[in-house]
Amino acid sequence: MRFRAQIQNINIFNKFVTSLASLGPVAWVRLNGNEVRFTIIPDQGTQVWAVLTIDTIFDGYTVQSAANNVINLEVPLASLQRALRSALQATSASIRLTKKDDIPILSITIVSSSLSSTPHTALGANNQFPNGDGNTATQDTDGEMSIDLSGRERETIITQEVPVKVLSPLAIEGIHEPRCREPDVHIQLPPLIQLKSISDRFTKLALLSRPGNSTTGITTMGPRLELAANMHGCLKISIKTDAMNISSVWTGLSNPELDPGQVEGGEEGVREHASTRMKALGDREGRSEEGWSRVRIDGRDWGKVMSVGRLGGRVIACFCNDHALILYVYLPNDADGDESVLTYYVSSYSE
Amino acid sequence: MVTLNFTLTPEASGRLHDALLSLSRFSDTVSIEARKDTLTLSALNSSKSGYSSFILDENYFSFYEFAPANNNVDGRFTCSILNKALTSVFKSRAVDLKGRDTAIEKCDVSLQDRADEAQCRFIIRMFCGHGVTKTYRLTYEAVEVMRALFDRNTANNRWTIHSKLLKEYVDYFGGKAEQLDIFFEDGKCTFISFTEKIVNSKNQVLKHPLRTAVAANVADFTSFNAQENMHIVISVKDFKSIVAHADTLDTTVGAYYSTPGRPLQFSYSKNGMHCHCTLMTVEDYGQTPAPSAATTAVHSRTTSRAPTIAPAAVQNVRVVAKEMPPPALPNTRKAERKLGQKEPQSKDQEADSDSLFVPQDREDREDRRWDPADYDNEETLGWDASANNEAGFHPTFRDSVSASRSNTTESTKSMPEGLPPTQRISQIKGLGLFD
Numbered sequence: 001m002r003f004r005a006q007i008q009n010i011n012i013f014n015k016f017v018t019s020l021a022s023l024g025p026v027a028w029v030r031l032n033g034n035e036v037r038f039t040i041i042p043d044q045g046t047q048v049w050a051v052l053t054i055d056t057i058f059d060g061y062t063v064q065s066a067a068n069n070v071i072n073l074e075v076p077l078a079s080l081q082r083a084l085r086s087a088l089q090a091t092s093a094s095i096r097l098t099k100k101d102d103i104p105i106l107s108i109t110i111v112s113s114s115l116s117s118t119p120h121t122a123l124g125a126n127n128q129f130p131n132g133d134g135n136t137a138t139q140d141t142d143g144e145m146s147i148d149l150s151g152r153e154r155e156t157i158i159t160q161e162v163p164v165k166v167l168s169p170l171a172i173e174g175i176h177e178p179r180c181r182e183p184d185v186h187i188q189l190p191p192l193i194q195l196k197s198i199s200d201r202f203t204k205l206a207l208l209s210r211p212g213n214s215t216t217g218i219t220t221m222g223p224r225l226e227l228a229a230n231m232h233g234c235l236k237i238s239i240k241t242d243a244m245n246i247s248s249v250w251t252g253l254s255n256p257e258l259d260p261g262q263v264e265g266g267e268e269g270v271r272e273h274a275s276t277r278m279k280a281l282g283d284r285e286g287r288s289e290e291g292w293s294r295v296r297i298d299g300r301d302w303g304k305v306m307s308v309g310r311l312g313g314r315v316i317a318c319f320c321n322d323h324a325l326i327l328y329v330y331l332p333n334d335a336d337g338d339e340s341v342l343t344y345y346v347s348s349y350s351e
Numbered sequence: 352m353v354t355l356n357f358t359l360t361p362e363a364s365g366r367l368h369d370a371l372l373s374l375s376r377f378s379d380t381v382s383i384e385a386r387k388d389t390l391t392l393s394a395l396n397s398s399k400s401g402y403s404s405f406i407l408d409e410n411y412f413s414f415y416e417f418a419p420a421n422n423n424v425d426g427r428f429t430c431s432i433l434n435k436a437l438t439s440v441f442k443s444r445a446v447d448l449k450g451r452d453t454a455i456e457k458c459d460v461s462l463q464d465r466a467d468e469a470q471c472r473f474i475i476r477m478f479c480g481h482g483v484t485k486t487y488r489l490t491y492e493a494v495e496v497m498r499a500l501f502d503r504n505t506a507n508n509r510w511t512i513h514s515k516l517l518k519e520y521v522d523y524f525g526g527k528a529e530q531l532d533i534f535f536e537d538g539k540c541t542f543i544s545f546t547e548k549i550v551n552s553k554n555q556v557l558k559h560p561l562r563t564a565v566a567a568n569v570a571d572f573t574s575f576n577a578q579e580n581m582h583i584v585i586s587v588k589d590f591k592s593i594v595a596h597a598d599t600l601d602t603t604v605g606a607y608y609s610t611p612g613r614p615l616q617f618s619y620s621k622n623g624m625h626c627h628c629t630l631m632t633v634e635d636y637g638q639t640p641a642p643s644a645a646t647t648a649v650h651s652r653t654t655s656r657a658p659t660i661a662p663a664a665v666q667n668v669r670v671v672a673k674e675m676p677p678p679a680l681p682n683t684r685k686a687e688r689k690l691g692q693k694e695p696q697s698k699d700q701e702a703d704s705d706s707l708f709v710p711q712d713r714e715d716r717e718d719r720r721w722d723p724a725d726y727d728n729e730e731t732l733g734w735d736a737s738a739n740n741e742a743g744f745h746p747t748f749r750d751s752v753s754a755s756r757s758n759t760t761e762s763t764k765s766m767p768e769g770l771p772p773t774q775r776i777s778q779i780k781g782l783g784l785f786d
Binding site: 015018019022025026074075076079082083099103104110154155156157158159160161163164165196200203204207236282303304306307308309310322 | 519557558563566720723726
């Protein structure tokens with residue numbers, strides 16, 4: 001079993017892992033010759049199935065195994081994230097699967113040039129700063145040159161070892177991506193930072209309006225946010241409590257056209273599609289009561305989902321009325337062809 | 352009668368706070384030793400495997416005066432004070448340095464220890480803006496202090512490096528590791544933060560903390576002279592705290608050690624503050640930088656404390672970190688021989704966002720806004736009908752009218768009058784003062 005690669009986009013990889021880590025402590029990582037898949041299935045809350053094309057994060061990627069060159073791992077996300085974070089300033093970083101004391105580990109080797117991050121002026125001169133004023137460390141710019149060292153020599157090599165578990169094909173046999181009926185409404189979400197700040201605010205308000213126990217955590221159930229969208233570019237987020245009813249509406253968003261190639265039944269399928277019927281209802285201002293597809297989601301969980309905004313991708317939300325919300329997060333990609341996509345399955349709670 | 356008076360500049364009092372925080376990692380109390388021209392703050396941890404001292408010389412103070420009691424032969428005065436008490440006195444000052452009106456202008460410290468006074472107190476006066484003086488009277492325990500002796504002549508391994516670089520290395524370490532292995536090989540000095548743990552079940556594997564190895568070029572060091580392939584193992588948390596403090600002084604850190612099982616000393620100084628930190632190293636760690644889980648269990652500190660975890664290994668448990676060399680002045684107490692068990696680390700320090708020792712990642716700050724909101728701990732705007740102004744600064748006349756009143760002073764005063772001067776620190780616990 002072999003896996004090794006250069007991490008060519010540490011920043012994206014780090015943000016990606018950080019986003020996932022908010023939803024669950026451990027990810028199932030599936031590596032094969034074409035793609036890297038990260039799956040989070042928490043005990044409760046939103047599932048993520050993320051597919052990254054190899055060149056989104058890796059370079060010089062090799063994966064070999066007895067099981068059709070597929071490797072399945074269980075990876076602790078916090079450790080992986082910590083390791084990647086230390087590579088953010090690195091000159092280069094590589095990752096490989098290895099074994100130490102019979103424990104499989106993902107070993108991340110980071111080459112960091114100290115020159116880039118440390119002002120070497122401070123190195124030569126010490127103990128001669130003036131007394132009294134602590135922060136007047138005299139920065140002698142010429143002192144930098146006095147240390148005669150080539151940049152190559154000054155490289156610091158950091159090795160981070162993340163313990164992982166290798167999963168047998170049997171162990172993952174029964175895990176399937178959730179299947180869901182065709183959505184009623186699909187819409188491109190507004191910039192997630194707007195959506196996140198407003199939903200965080202709503203969640204907080206709802207928590208505060210609860211009688212007295214907003215901080216005790218007696219109830220594990222977070223407040224319910226209602227998210228609704230229509231096929232005329234409107235998205236509505238609202239919260240209802242005994243004392244209040246607040247909502248925010250975005251208008252002028254886009255509802256992407258369905259691709260007949262992707263829909264079962266082709267052109268005919270598109271005509272018969274639930275979203276086509278929804279187009280007949282509702283309006284551009286979102287005033288009408290008709291034409292909305294609604295889901296009720298857990299406010300806290302939604303806040304964790306919104307963490308994906310740091311990746312800056314385009315997000316399409318698919319609403320299955322009263323059933324589920326599916327988010328497709330497309331990572332920015334220069335090249336044409338396969339896109340990296342993170343799929344979030346958020347279930348809707350009943351009223 | 353003992354005379355001890357000294358004056359600190361705002362910067363010096365801020366740096367004193369940093370030093371106190373660093374000492375708090377080792378012990379709840381700070382030992383203070385005054386001599387003719389130096390004042391030493393020190394702390395020894397309960398397992399006697401770590402000792403830190405800050406010697407403040409005359410340059411540190413704007414004024415320093417000490418005269419021992421007449422019957423005192425060796426010309427010293429020693430006492431111990433609860434660290435939290437001192438830290439909280441100096442803490443707000445450090446914050447106020449950011450140019451607010453309440454910033455202090457001068458800090459006077461004097462010792463009240465006279466036969467004709469009912470109370471012995473350590474008195475700290477903060478002279479603030481607008482003519483406000485805040486006076487803190489702290490109780491102290493007049494005890495002999497223990498020191499760890501370290502003989503640098505026997506320490507044939509020594510290196511010095513700028514604190515910035517050391518800080519950079521430490522920043523790579525994950526949060527939960529327990530130990531640090533330092534060794535020199537092939538022109539590289541490697542720092543490995545790791546954890547020895549017995550992995551019981553498969554599920555525990557994923558909880559094992561990150562193991563981080565930082566291989567630094569010897570050229571990064573200002574000077575380097577150490578034996579090759581010798582593994583020196585110390586507590587990574589102690590190391591982190593030392594590095595974090597050294598970095599606030601922006602200075603060169605020196606390390607001195609001889610062999611595994613003998614103490615190691617880190618030392619650095621700046622502006623009249625001389626810091627020496629002596630840590631016990633793990634004995635007989637062997638040549639294996641990363642022994643297997645099964646074999647490390649034998650050496651593990653955790654195991655030596657709770658050997659039942661690995662019954663098979665019990666007979667092999669040995670004292671890992673021996674006690675320090677006998678303290679220099681054990682007049683009053685005798686050091687017990689103990690296993691080198693880990694000091695229970697105080698959680699508050701890590702939770703304290705004002706603390707120096709919380710690693711702040713600059714790059715991440717921008718990214719943080721994407722983190723899920725923490726609804727439980729977030730401050731919320733609301734009404735406080737309790738009319739309880741105890742917490743925090745409220746510009747009521749109560750705070751500004753009195754030259755010698757503050758929350759701390761009040762609570763001190765509220766204690767029963769006429770307590771004996773050498774009241775034990777343990778006795779004042781539970782009075783709600785600093786616990």
